[in-house]
Amino acid sequence: MNLIRIGTRKSPLAMWQAYAVEQKLKKQGYLTKVIPISSHGDKNLIQPLYRMDIVGVFTKDLDIALLNNEVDIAVHSLKDVPTILPDSIEITAFLERDYEQDILIRNSSSSKNTGNFNDLYVGCSSLRRRAFWKSQYPNVIFGDIRGNIQTRLNKLESENFDATIFSLAAIKRLNIPLSYEVLDFIIPAPSQGVIAVTSLKTNTEIKKAVNKINHKKTQICVQIERSFLNELEGGCTAPVGAIAKIEGENVHFKAGIVSLEGNDKVLLNEVFPFVNSELHGKKLADKAKKMGADKIIEEIKIK
Numbered sequence: 643m644n645l646i647r648i649g650t651r652k653s654p655l656a657m658w659q660a661y662a663v664e665q666k667l668k669k670q671g672y673l674t675k676v677i678p679i680s681s682h683g684d685k686n687l688i689q690p691l692y693r694m695d696i697v698g699v700f701t702k703d704l705d706i707a708l709l710n711n712e713v714d715i716a717v718h719s720l721k722d723v724p725t726i727l728p729d730s731i732e733i734t735a736f737l738e739r740d741y742e743q744d745i746l747i748r749n750s751s752s753s754k755n756t757g758n759f760n761d762l763y764v765g766c767s768s769l770r771r772r773a774f775w776k777s778q779y780p781n782v783i784f785g786d787i788r789g790n791i792q793t794r795l796n797k798l799e800s801e802n803f804d805a806t807i808f809s810l811a812a813i814k815r816l817n818i819p820l821s822y823e824v825l826d827f828i829i830p831a832p833s834q835g836v837i838a839v840t841s842l843k844t845n846t847e848i849k850k851a852v853n854k855i856n857h858k859k860t861q862i863c864v865q866i867e868r869s870f871l872n873e874l875e876g877g878c879t880a881p882v883g884a885i886a887k888i889e890g891e892n893v894h895f896k897a898g899i900v901s902l903e904g905n906d907k908v909l910l911n912e913v914f915p916f917v918n919s920e921l922h923g924k925k926l927a928d929k930a931k932k933m934g935a936d937k938i939i940e941e942i943k944i945k
């Protein structure tokens with residue numbers, strides 16, 4: 643193979659992730675080139691995420707670039723990749739997860755810049771983060787905040803929010819020197835903190851090369867999280883958190899489904915052997931459904 647063409651979105655975070663993949667491929671001896679591709683997701687800053695057609699908003703343009711043979715692989719934040727991919731595309735590698743947590747960044751000019759989580763005005767458009775927060779601290783007020791990380795940091799100040807919520811992975815990758823508080827009461831999005839590489843199913847040469855940078859344990863964890871999500875949501879975007887971690891011979895799995903207002907919540911905390919655990923997601927979802935997750939999701943679909 644002469645050259646691996648790496649497609650990416652243009653945001654600083656996406657570029658960082660593409661370079662991370664490039665570094666790993668170079669270490670394996672491959673020649674590489676990063677090719678930034680424009681995306682619809684960036685151009686539509688006004689509509690909150692959850693009102694757009696959620697399937698593939700962030701991945702569509704890179705899918706097209708793969709299908710057009712403009713690039714050989716595409717790099718994504720896995721949490722932005724729908725659980726069901728276009729027929730001809732597959733995930734070829736998962737990089738090792740670095741940080742999965744959600745964090746709070748405060749506005750230093752706000753009078754409420756320490757302590758209490760209860761009566762803050764928080765800039766956040768994620769249904770999952772909102773619902774988990776409301777279930778713990780119901781007096782919070784949320785406002786929409788969209789755009790890439792830098793845009794959201796600017797809006798934190800200009801729109802007088804007390805705080806905003808980010809993925810810790812994003813802050814670490816961009817090396818943003820801000821103090822933060824880890825929000826342990828918010829269960830991370832399935833696949834949060836994981837970078838994934840996609841390619842065409844038919845491109846066996848590329849698949850063989852890219853498989854060399856796959857992190858198997860991360861792959862197993864996200865397969866569990868994503869099959870859990872896929873079983874539960876069935877085409878609707880519900881507040882679902884799920885995180886699997888391998889400890890010794892076992893997988894520790896934590897998940898939560900919360901109603902939009904935070905008043906209904908189903909939590910799962912499971913430990914099971916790591917061998918053959920990839921297929922556990924469906925079983926875990928069935929258990930969550932029996933515990934009331936199906937009712938929460940039905941209510942969200944009606945709204």
Ligand SMILES: NCc1[nH]cc(CCC(=O)O)c1CC(=O)O
Nearest residue numbers: 719721808809811812834835836
């Ligand atoms: N929602 C957008 C998005 N998609 C991926 C990341 C960061 C990387 C990751 O969390 O995997 C972010 C930023 C954020 O959630 O704050």
